[in-house]
Amino acid sequence: MSSLFDDSFLADLGPPSNEEPPPPPEDSAHPGPDGAEDVPHHLFSGGFDAPVPREAHYRDGAARPVVDPSALLEGLNEEQRAAVEHTGSPLLIVAGAGSGKTRVLTHRIAYLLGARGTHPGQILAITFTNKAAGEMKERVEELVGPRANAMWVSTFHSACVRILRRESKKLGFTSSFSIYDAADSKRLMSLVCRDLDLDPKRFPPKSFSAKISNLKNELIDEETFAGQATGAPPGRSLGEASRRPWPRRMRCTRRGCARPTHWTSTTSS
Numbered sequence: 001m002s003s004l005f006d007d008s009f010l011a012d013l014g015p016p017s018n019e020e021p022p023p024p025p026e027d028s029a030h031p032g033p034d035g036a037e038d039v040p041h042h043l044f045s046g047g048f049d050a051p052v053p054r055e056a057h058y059r060d061g062a063a064r065p066v067v068d069p070s071a072l073l074e075g076l077n078e079e080q081r082a083a084v085e086h087t088g089s090p091l092l093i094v095a096g097a098g099s100g101k102t103r104v105l106t107h108r109i110a111y112l113l114g115a116r117g118t119h120p121g122q123i124l125a126i127t128f129t130n131k132a133a134g135e136m137k138e139r140v141e142e143l144v145g146p147r148a149n150a151m152w153v154s155t156f157h158s159a160c161v162r163i164l165r166r167e168s169k170k171l172g173f174t175s176s177f178s179i180y181d182a183a184d185s186k187r188l189m190s191l192v193c194r195d196l197d198l199d200p201k202r203f204p205p206k207s208f209s210a211k212i213s214n215l216k217n218e219l220i221d222e223e224t225f226a227g228q229a230t231g232a233p234p235g236r237s238l239g240e241a242s243r244r245p246w247p248r249r250m251r252c253t254r255r256g257c258a259r260p261t262h263w264t265s266t267t268s269s
């Protein structure tokens, strides 16, 4: 019989005819009396829906985290337990420093996963400082293991910037935009005012930043505001200045960066 590969270099790659066939795989080393592989009699004796016993450790020796929801309630005081188990409505916990708030939050997160079938991707846990966020993540990880990686446990700022980067196209930015802090923002506004030939004594850049921030809070864009800015003598008002074409510098900034004044006003409020 000939094959497509008779003329190819592959034709020479077969085993030499005088070589012994390879040994059978180890699994088939003990065939049954009729040559068929022996099947252990207990293999299909159990129910297929029986829970698989959990090992106490991962393969690398690390302790497997607690997943038994009732174990998560152990060691909590009455109020903490009620907060962990609470269901049906938002819950506000007011408690002093060091009173066990993080303990409640971390146990609640683990409880939601273990008892309520919540997916880790549905968890958002936010706090103010990187230190607190890091500690919270560590403590959640101790309870639920690597599933903590699928959760958002972070600061308000990093959660917000993550959303902004993810949705950047909808906002007209690229996902690699940079965020201006207060000093960057001040510098940019000074440059814009200079481009507009505005006298910094009469029109301090700070007043533009504040005005833009307020307008943004009211969801008024520059076109709308410029349309409203009538009646004042030319050169006498912020509104009149805003009717002049936006300098190239500001337009570039808007394309490539999160709007600095907005960020500043949001984070300082």
Ligand SMILES: Nc1ncnc2c1ncn2[C@@H]1O[C@H](COP(=O)(O)OP(=O)(O)OP(=O)(O)O)[C@@H](O)[C@H]1O
Residues within 6 Å of the ligand: 075, 076, 077, 080, 095, 096, 097, 098, 099, 100, 101, 102, 103, 104
């Ligand atoms: N019911 C409890 N029984 C025993 N120890 C507890 C209990 N609740 C909290 N603790 C312990 O008290 C300490 C403070 O708890 P936790 O960090 O959760 O408090 P917190 O209110 O988040 O603190 P902070 O205000 O500093 O962020 C921790 O060591 C925690 O393990």
